[in-house]
Amino acid sequence: xxxxxxxxxxxxxxxxxxxxxxxxxxxxxxxxxxxxxxxxxxxxxxxxxxxxxxxxxxxxxxxxxxxxxxxxxxxxxxxxxxxxxxxxxxxxxxxxxxxxxxxxxxxxxxxxxxxxxxxxxxxxxxxxxxxxxxxxxxxxxxxxxxxxxxxxxxxxxxxxxxxxxxxxxxxxxxxxxxxxxxxxxxxxxxxxxxxxxxxxxxxxxxxxxxxxxxxxxxxxxxxxxxxxxxxxxxxxxxxxxxxxxxxxxxxxxxxxxxxxxxxxxxxxxxxxxxxxxxxxxxxxxxxxxxxxxxxxxxxxxxxxxxxxxxxxxxxxxxxxxxxxxx
Numbered sequence: 001x002x003x004x005x006x007x008x009x010x011x012x013x014x015x016x017x018x019x020x021x022x023x024x025x026x027x028x029x030x031x032x033x034x035x036x037x038x039x040x041x042x043x044x045x046x047x048x049x050x051x052x053x054x055x056x057x058x059x060x061x062x063x064x065x066x067x068x069x070x071x072x073x074x075x076x077x078x079x080x081x082x083x084x085x086x087x088x089x090x091x092x093x094x095x096x097x098x099x100x101x102x103x104x105x106x107x108x109x110x111x112x113x114x115x116x117x118x119x120x121x122x123x124x125x126x127x128x129x130x131x132x133x134x135x136x137x138x139x140x141x142x143x144x145x146x147x148x149x150x151x152x153x154x155x156x157x158x159x160x161x162x163x164x165x166x167x168x169x170x171x172x173x174x175x176x177x178x179x180x181x182x183x184x185x186x187x188x189x190x191x192x193x194x195x196x197x198x199x200x201x202x203x204x205x206x207x208x209x210x211x212x213x214x215x216x217x218x219x220x221x222x223x224x225x226x227x228x229x230x231x232x233x234x235x236x237x238x239x240x241x242x243x244x245x246x247x248x249x250x251x252x253x254x255x256x257x258x259x260x261x262x263x264x265x266x267x268x269x270x271x272x273x274x275x276x277x278x279x280x281x282x283x284x285x286x287x288x289x290x291x292x293x294x295x296x297x298x299x300x301x302x303x304x305x306x307x308x309x310x311x312x313x314x315x316x317x318x319x320x321x322x323x324x325x326x
Contacts, residue, residue: 004237004245009196010217015098015128016198019060020218020247025287025320027312028061029054030102030251030297031079031086034305040070041077042299050305051090054097057313061098061130062090063295066105071140076299084117091125099125102220102251102295103132103202107152108145111162111179112188118197119167119190127193132202132220133160153206154178160199160215167197213239218247220295223270226282230289249293255300256308260315271300276315287320 010016019026033050036042051062064086067078079086087099099121104114122129135156136142142149155178162179165172166188173184201207201216212219213236224232233248240246255273262275264282274282283294301308 004243006245009194010198013127013194013198015061015130016217018096019098019100019130020249020292022245022247022292023287025283025291026060026293027317027320028063028098028100028293028295029059029309030063030065030295032305033062033298033309035255035298035301035303035308037300037302040072040075041080044080046305047079048089048093050309051094051097053306053309053313055094057309058317059097059309059313060293061100061295062094063100063102063132065102066109066134068105068108069138069141069144071138073140074138084121087121087129088124091121091128094125094128097128098130099128100130100200101132101202103134103200103205105136105141106133106159106163107136107147107155108141109159111159112166114159115163115166116188118163119188119192122192122194122197123190130198130200130218131163132200133163133205134202135205135207137203151178156205156207157211163197163199167192168195209235209239212236213246214241216246218249218292220249220251220293222251223268224250225269226266226286226289229286229291233290247292249291249295251295251297253297253300256298256303256311258303273300276311280316280319283316283320 032042032044032047064083065078066083070077083101090099118129118131135152139149158176158178165174171184171187172182174182198217200218200220201212202220236246236248253271257273257275260275260277262278264274264278266272298308
């Protein structure tokens with residue numbers, strides 16, 4: 001059996017390796033890092049405090065979604081703040097935790113500006129950015145930007161290529177179909193901390209498995225039937241080059257019960273309610289299946305954010321990957 005390896009630019013990338021470790025399951029938090037079950041817009045007053053608590057406690061990553069507008073039909077405004085502005089704020093106030101986007105809706109954003117913002121966050125955070133990219137799932141936003149919803153899959157791929165081009169090359173040259181022309185007479189700064197920025201596919205992004213397996217550094221999905229995790233991971237690796245490890249993870253909404261032995265209940269493969277003891281059993285099964293990372297959205301939780309986070313740090317993390325804490 002061929003041993004799968006990370007490419008050199010990822011094998012030495014501290015933030016990527018904090019989140020993705022072969023044979024180990026790690027956990028991240030989706031902003032605002034606490035529950036807000038009774039409304040679509042969270043109170044953000046303790047946003048920074050919770051982020052610092054996660055950083056010191058050994059959570060592997062903080063994930064921020066890209067939600068330009070509040071859509072009443074969708075019912076969730078995310079963390080309110082612009083993704084990249086908030087990442088800059090968190091970069092200055094945390095030390096070790098990876099900072100991820102889950103994900104930048106690339107068909108709604110100019111890839112030149114996304115590349116500039118990503119390189120800036122990467123430098124300001126000391127190389128802790130993981131750039132997750134998505135194609136978007138809210139059609140109502142596209143008319144406001146003046147973009148075509150139906151060609152978003154193609155523009156996602158071209159945007160991905162442009163961000164790679166601009167962050168990895170000096171004075172790049174290329175003509176593009178949907179965006180601009182790069183004539184080799186201008187350069188983008190700042191340069192990355194590492195030679196290459198980790199880029200992840202968030203969701204399917206309307207791409208086939210072969211594209212994800214051969215372009216994305218990792219893949220984070222949602223709504224995954226946990227009984228099918230091992231099959232998904234096998235398909236992902238079989239669609240690749242046979243040598244490169246492509247980590248796989250997924251997102252869950254979590255309501256953590258005060259009863260540590262409360263049985264696991266799952267709804268639509270994404271909403272979970274359980275106690276910590278039950279969750280550990282379930283997550284150990286997912287770790288054995290090859291799942292590398294689970295991002296937790298605490299929106300359904302009615303318990304205080306600090307209380308939930310402290311319980312996860314004290315009672316769950318020690319049983320999984322070893323991440324240095326302060």
